Amino acid sequence: MLGRIWTLIIKELIQLRRNTLLWFMAIFGALLETALVAYSGSVPIEHLPLAVLDQDRTWASRALVVALENTETFDANYYLTDLDEVRRLIDRGKATAAVVIPRGFAKQLDDPLTPPPQVQVIVDGSDSTAAGTAVGAAEGAVASFGQEVSLQTMAFGEEKVMPLDISMRVWFNEEMKKSNYTTPSEAGFIVGAIAAMIAAAAVAREREMGTLEQLMVTPLRPIEMLIGKSAAAILIGYIEFVLVVLMIHFVFEVPMRGSWTLLWVLSFFYMLVELSWGLVVSAFADNQLQALLLVFCIIMVMMTFSGYAYPVDTMPRAMQLVSNIFPIRHWLVVFRSIMLKGAGIADFWPRLLAIAALGVLMMSAAVLVLGRKVE
Numbered sequence: 001m002l003g004r005i006w007t008l009i010i011k012e013l014i015q016l017r018r019n020t021l022l023w024f025m026a027i028f029g030a031l032l033e034t035a036l037v038a039y040s041g042s043v044p045i046e047h048l049p050l051a052v053l054d055q056d057r058t059w060a061s062r063a064l065v066v067a068l069e070n071t072e073t074f075d076a077n078y079y080l081t082d083l084d085e086v087r088r089l090i091d092r093g094k095a096t097a098a099v100v101i102p103r104g105f106a107k108q109l110d111d112p113l114t115p116p117p118q119v120q121v122i123v124d125g126s127d128s129t130a131a132g133t134a135v136g137a138a139e140g141a142v143a144s145f146g147q148e149v150s151l152q153t154m155a156f157g158e159e160k161v162m163p164l165d166i167s168m169r170v171w172f173n174e175e176m177k178k179s180n181y182t183t184p185s186e187a188g189f190i191v192g193a194i195a196a197m198i199a200a201a202a203v204a205r206e207r208e209m210g211t212l213e214q215l216m217v218t219p220l221r222p223i224e225m226l227i228g229k230s231a232a233a234i235l236i237g238y239i240e241f242v243l244v245v246l247m248i249h250f251v252f253e254v255p256m257r258g259s260w261t262l263l264w265v266l267s268f269f270y271m272l273v274e275l276s277w278g279l280v281v282s283a284f285a286d287n288q289l290q291a292l293l294l295v296f297c298i299i300m301v302m303m304t305f306s307g308y309a310y311p312v313d314t315m316p317r318a319m320q321l322v323s324n325i326f327p328i329r330h331w332l333v334v335f336r337s338i339m340l341k342g343a344g345i346a347d348f349w350p351r352l353l354a355i356a357a358l359g360v361l362m363m364s365a366a367v368l369v370l371g372r373k374v375e
Contacts (some may be wrong), residue, residue, distance in 0.1 A: 007228075045133040045314045050074035051089050051098035053082070060106035064119065067145040068099060073137035090124050090171060091347045093333055096313070097134045098122040125173030126340040128181040130311045135170070172257075172340045180255070180340060183248040185308045188335040191241040191267055192274035192328050193299050197292060198233035199278030204291035233275050234268075241267055257342030266334060266352070273327045273359030279366040302326045307333075330354045 050068065054061045068074050078095055080086055089095040100120040108117035121138045125131045173180045245263070248254045256263075278295050285291035305312070305323035312323050323329045330351040337343035345352065 045130055045311060046072045047075045048073055048096040048130055048134055048311075048313055049077045049094060051078040051080055051086050051095040052076050053080045053086055053098060053100045055103045056101050056105040058106035060109050061101040064101060064105075064142070064145050065099070067141045068138065071137045071141050073133060086122065088347075090122065091337070091341055091343050093124070093337065093348075096124050096127070096130050096311075097138065099138070120169065123170045125170040126181060126336050127307075127311060128173060130313070131170060131173065181336070183252055183254050184336050184339050185306075185332055187241065187244045187248055188332045189303055189306070189308060189328065190244055191237055191271055192302070192331065194240055195233045195237035195271045195275040196278035196295050196299060198236060199230055199275040200282045200285070200291040200295040201278075201288045202230075202233070203279065203282040204285040204288045207285075208287040230272075230275050230279065233278070234271055237271050237275075238268060241271070254339065256339055258338035258344070262344070263335070263338050266338075269352075270327065270331045270334075270355060273355055273362065276359060276362035276366050280362060280369060283366065283369040302328045305329055324354065325358070327355050327358050 052065055054065070065076055069076055074097065078085075078089055080089070080098075083100070086095075086098045086100070090098060098121070100122065102118065102120075105117045105119075108114045119142055121135075121142070123131045123134045123138070242264070249256050277298060278291075281294045281298070282291045285294060305315075305319065305326050306328040307323070308328075312320055312329065315323070334348050334351050334355075337348050341347075
């Protein structure tokens with residue numbers, strides 16, 4: 001078995017060396033990508049999940065939360081009791097921002113002789129686009145709330161009006177650098193795209209060259225053929241991914257706060273899932289050109305639904321549900337969590353389960369389709 005697979009791997013590497021890309025694929029892909037991105041990004045960034053840690057629990061603290069929700073940028077989905085819960089929600093990507101209202105908030109608003117009350121807003125900066133919107137909306141809402149309180153105080157004839165003090169903190173991307181979001185997303189996209197496109201040309205090339213029938217009469221079983229066809233895609237895609245990650249870390253200075261070992265292991269696991277898309281497509285395609293075009297279209301759709309161009313939380317509800325069927329949607333969350341947040345498996349294990357389930361489904365489909373072709 002190993003000997004047969006190794007022979008097929010060598011054959012794939014030799015044939016892959018002679019393969020070339022077609023220029024008009026870029027034109028077709030650009031048109032499709034532009035249409036999908038325009039549709040997904042036609043709505044403003046709003047309804048971002050907000051975690052609320054209200055330690056005061058008074059009319060004033062509740063009014064502040066209402067003011068934040070009235071911006072339509074936030075939805076107060078989580079009401080928490082301690083700061084550790086805030087950290088867990090943001091680490092797992094369930095909350096984009098959190099507001100911490102201290103004890104004595106209402107008392108400080110009512111008493112002009114006390115220091116100004118301070119409200120802390122914590123924003124997940126790993127997604128710089130959503131974070132920038134969250135920061136602006138929070139600052140505006142808190143400033144407007146403070147102004148209303150000041151006007152009410154003046155109406156009651158108070159001699160001194162204390163402003164509302166806000167403490168803004170951004171986690172994981174303190175400088176709000178857009179590159180800290182886009183470059184990890186690009187690297188995560190590359191690993192899946194390369195693996196899927198190389199795998200797509202594998203079976204289609206045999207059919208186009210008229211050698212598929214020769215492989216069918218060999219002792220190779222469908223699973224052995226899949227392993228042999230996938231080896232070249234995994235090798236090239238993995239090397240490319242490693243080089244890209246090292247480049248964005250050392251050249252573009254994107255921080256790596258998590259485990260290198262965990263990243264390398266999970267990226268290999270993800271690559272196995274992504275190449276299954278290419279194998280399924282190649283089993284149906286009549287030639288390499290058709291296979292590459294189909295995979296390229298799928299990749300563009302996957303990129304749009306991955307949250308790479310626009311946050312998934314801001315898309316229409318139907319598109320949010322559709323995004324879950326693409327492994328890259330879950331992988332980019334895992335990848336950015338490891339690099340930017342230093343998170344571990346405990347923080348994103350549901351994403352890994354989703355990737356594994358999609359991988360089993362697609363690989364089973366690839367084996368089934370290829371088995372029928374052999375028959």
